[in-house]
């Protein structure tokens with residue numbers, strides 16, 4: 001075989017042995033920053049993670065998990081699970097959805113593609129519906145992209161437009177949704193001045209309406225379907241600003257879990273249900289929380305809930321959400337082609353893989369890890385275990401989530417000696433951090449630490465190796481800060497709670513990376529020459545620990561072996 005021909009076979013590492021069980025533990029939303037009263041990791045008892053830190057600098061270090069280091073448009077973009085797990089699994093960074101949609105809108109190429117031409121067929125007689133997350137969070141979508149697309153679509157023939165908004169408060173501060181809705185309303189008013197019939201037709205909070213993920217709770221998608229397609233919701237308003245303002249006043253309600261509403265005309269009739277002949281575009285560029293809605297819009301055969309009406313529409317995603325399922329079949333921008341991920345290399349090189357998390361993060365260690373592909377590479381070599389998440393609650397109500405159950409599965413997988421690579425995501429720091437509940441987040445961090453301990457103990461027993469890291473920050477800082485890093489305090493003395501991931505001014509967010517275990521060969525330590533290493537460097541590092549060199553096109557390994 002010529003040297004230019006591709007082979008899945010990895011080169012043997014020059015000095016590191018094969019045959020060690022490697023536990024790959026990802027702490028979701030666990031960053032490193034100052035240890036103050038807003039740092040829930042610091043406030044919690046975390047002896048296992050604290051002891052790993054003592055290994056610095058040879059066995060514990062920080063890695064970048066935000067911005068361009070994970071393929072986001074700028075270094076002012078906080079990290080997130082999608083780009084973090086993509087980088088961890090693929091060993092390289094890719095221009096991600098946010099960036100690809102930016103480029104397609106900027107160049108106008110978005111309007112030349114098959115996907116746009118497909119929906120354009122509806123513009124003469126039908127309505128163009130846009131459904132997605134309304135904020136500038138940049139994790140799932142961005143308002144500036146929505147505005148550009150609205151403008152472009154009208155220039156390319158759209159005459160009647162209905163926007164179905166999902167309020168955020170999770171990637172941006174809670175309470176900001178009214179402002180985003182106002183901005184959009186003003187923008188649509190300008191389109192109306194130009195003769196375009198453009199309005200907001202429905203809405204609801206992202207965690208309660210439409211944006212469920214990994215099939216945790218189809219009721220969430222159903223609520224969206226009822227409002228967007230059927231024009232039915234428990235709350236009816238004359239306009240969306242009034243809707244969001246009023247609904248927020250309900251007890252225990254915030255932007256994330258706002259109940260669904262529809263906008264109605266003077267006669268009480270919904271202004272924008274989706275009907276035969278319409279076009280629908282979901283404008284979130286991130287897949288996980290749009291896949292379920294995409295299935296509802298696309299699949300003829302569908303039994304997840306009663307759709308009542310299945311209109312004959314032209315549906316496109318702003319991007320393709322699942323390359324394996326080819327979902328949706330029409331899309332406006334091609335997704336990053338994430339190929340030859342470390343997970344695929346592992347199974348081609350005889351490594352048995354076990355991956356586990358609970359539902360809300362299950363796809364992170366499978367779908368995202370494997371380059372946005374659902375399913376196994378090789379069923380004989382892999383086992384993916386999903387522990388059902390609690391549904392119908394916000395996670396501050398049960399902050400321990402399923403951390404213990406995940407750790408038990410990982411422990412059993414390690415002790416069974418059937419697997420060489422045991423990968424888990426521990427969701428608590430992130431999922432509870434997003435609720436903004438500091439007390440609950442402290443409990444969450446302790447639960448994560450207990451889980452880490454259980455996994456490290458199992459690794460100890462089998463003489464294995466552990467790698468512990470995180471995908472981005474969240475629980476380590478729960479307050480919104482000014483540019484200098486000082487907490488922003490409201491007039492009434494309350495803090496401005498930070499529900500989103502973190503991006504610490506000056507240092508930016510960095511996450512820990514620790515290696516160790518009895519199987520780690522003597523002399524293995526972190527290199528000193530890659531201080532800017534990021535999550536994408538972890539894949540080659542892990543392949544080394546399995547006894548292989550990383551592929552040549554991967555970001556370099558973070559470890560070296562020195563003579564003792």
Ligand SMILES: O=C(O)[C@H](O)COP(=O)(O)O
Nearest residue numbers: 080081082139170171430
């Ligand atoms: O989808 C979410 O829950 C948040 O927008 C981002 O969180 P994640 O990137 O950790 O999933």
Ligand SMILES: [Mn+2]
Nearest residue numbers: 028029081471
């Ligand atoms: Mn995450």
Ligand SMILES: [Mn+2]
Nearest residue numbers: 029430434501
């Ligand atoms: Mn998160």
